[in-house]
Amino acid sequence: MSFHSSSSDIHITHENGSTMLVCQVRDTHGKMNPRRIRLDDHIGNTDGWFIWGGVNFTQSAENIALEHTDRGPKLTAELHKRDGGFRERQGLFLADKISNQDGHLKFTGP
Template sequence: MDATRNLHIETSSCGRDTYLVGECSTNGCDWCQSRIRLDDCLGDFGGRFQWGGHDFTEDAKNIHFNPEEGGSRVPVLRADLRDSVGRYLPNKDVNLAERINNVNGRLEFH
């Protein structure tokens, strides 16, 4: 994710919401804290992450995040997600940079 640093995830105290949190550059030199509720833009559809869905956290366990995965150093969210019959499918992933970007110092879903 361009012009971001210190990206990490946080889960609400009730465990029903997952947030991406980090610092975003506003103009190349100033940084500000930003957060986006991932449950507003990610869902679980049959055991897979779905962009444009909602509330993936309700069907997930073992949620973890790597801000710089692989050779291209992309931010990847992983979780065990529940399929349509209630089984957990392990280690499903989504590249958050596919649809979340820094826009004028704010993390936004596109």
């Protein structure tokens, strides 16, 4: 199940050098559950591009934000390149790889 269509209060927080996706997620009984997933366990930075299956993008990102779009929440940031510069603002649709499994946020693979 697409997490954003069964969740509310979707936002990000920054904790201990990591970016967390935080929201209220509905389970199969209709109960809303507070949930969080550490995005740095699933998203990396490869030369200024977000990459699913990578790790620790927060360490090489600036101006991290969450945009709410018709396609679902979009993580955006300015990411460092290997040469020390930045690529233009990058975006990644979180619902492409994060799902709601009975009230729990799950990463669905690279």
